[in-house]
Amino acid sequence: MHTVNNTNLNNVGFVSVSDMLSLLQHIGTEAFLLGLVEYLEQDYLRWELFDKSPRFASHSTDGVIELMPTSDQQQFSFKYVNGHPKNTRIGLQTVTAFGVLADVQSGYPLMLSEMTILTALRTAATSAMMAKYLAPKEAKTMAMIGCGAQSEFQILAFKVILGINQVRIYDIDRTAMLKCQQNLANQGLDIILCDSAHEVVKGAEIITTCTADKRNATILTSDMVQDGVHINAIGGDCPGKTELEAALLLRADVFVEYEPQTRIEGDIQQLDSSFVVTEMYKVIRGDRKGRSFAAQLTIFDGVGFAIEDFSALRYVHDLIKQQSSHQQLELLTNQANPRDLFGLLTPATQATRLVVGA
Incomplete structure (x- = not known):
């Protein structure tokens, strides 16, 4: 039975570009690739458990913007990624990306991560x-x-x-x-x-x-x-x-x-x-x-397929959970009464949040 820890779900892990580089430096890029291949093979062996569909793609004259979602009914992931070959002419990257890993039972996001570096790693590991x-x-x-x-x-x-x-x-x-x-x-x-x-x-x-x-x-x-x-x-x-x-x-x-x-x-x-x-x-x-x-x-x-992004995000999430501290984002509201969202707008509640935040 998949259980939910409400305390953990209120904290969304965040992996910035700097965090990803630090993680690779700590583990070593070669060791990271070896671990990522293990996660990819684990998920390919569970192929039937995943939601599968061609990715959503918004094409333009200069490139494409894509969303790549999938789920194994326990966790859900998606990646936002672009592909604009002309970008290098104006000093921009051809491909940039970020991704989200979420808990299916609650619908709460678990982690937001850079995926420009991670996509390059997962594509190489997949190949x-x-x-x-x-x-x-x-x-x-x-x-x-x-x-x-x-x-x-x-x-x-x-x-x-x-x-x-x-x-x-x-x-x-x-x-x-x-x-x-x-x-x-x-x-x-x-x-x-x-x-x-x-x-x-x-x-x-x-x-x-x-x-x-x-x-x-x-x-x-x-x-x-x-x-x-x-x-x-x-x-x-x-x-x-x-x-x-x-x-x-x-x-x-x-x-x-x-x-x-x-x-x-x-x-x-x-x-x-x-x-x-x-x-x-x-x-x-x-x-x-x-x-x-x-x-x-x-x-x-x-x-490139969404299950590979799922594997990469799952791998990084497991790695950062092993760390004593990692960045957290206040991405979600966390009011005492889950049904009283409007109450967050009252001056008294805002003052309380400011004091607590200080």
Whole structure:
């Protein structure tokens, strides 16, 4: 039986950007990624318990704003996230986000958290988790196409979870490659800068595509990719935004998070509904095979799904509960008589609150 502690529910935990950075410094980014993968796998194993639907998306000429809700009937979460590729031209980030974890029984929020950093971590952890089941065994070399804000997180997660030690990187913006190389200089990785997408995939056992333009692009063509490779395709994540040639998809076994959402937003939006894909919870649970032979070409068509945000928020909430103190927000009213909300507006009540607050 899920019980409610009224005292705790009146305090909403708050995780600011500074708090998230302090948490990562305390735990270590690699250890954080390992713990996050554990939470992701736990929740993928409970797939049927969750509410599932394609995310709400408000599209504009310059980008998209999305809400991503889900619940396991004990806790509810949602994430607000945007995607505006043009933002970097005016000194703003392409993606920003925040999220809420709430108690289902009472409806009270438990935690409000930054999710710009956390989304990058959960996307990287999800990619690496999927690759555990789909990538060639003992893979050591990864190609990274697109060296934006996600790239270092992706590379570090593949190092921690799969043991990747050589990374070939390519971006049309050389300064982005140099940024990635510098950020990963002390991570025990061999970073190789390449001059083209054709060059970067040579010898790579895993290929990650993570580009930002909101358009139907062809970053990888079928002739560029050998059999036996795993492709982690995470840049095609909204309608009209793709990275892989349709012919490449047709050669491969394609795995997705939640098929109804990926049909709308992923690279498989190029194909009709008769094209067969496998939802990854079936692989993680052991109902379906992931990689089953050496020459198999596998693709994870990742768009990001609400259950992954739920896992990330649940993980952070458990971590901050272990701390002796963490920030609290006065986000909710807490009057003595729950039915007397108007009473908070009276001068006497306001004076009492000011004295108590002092």
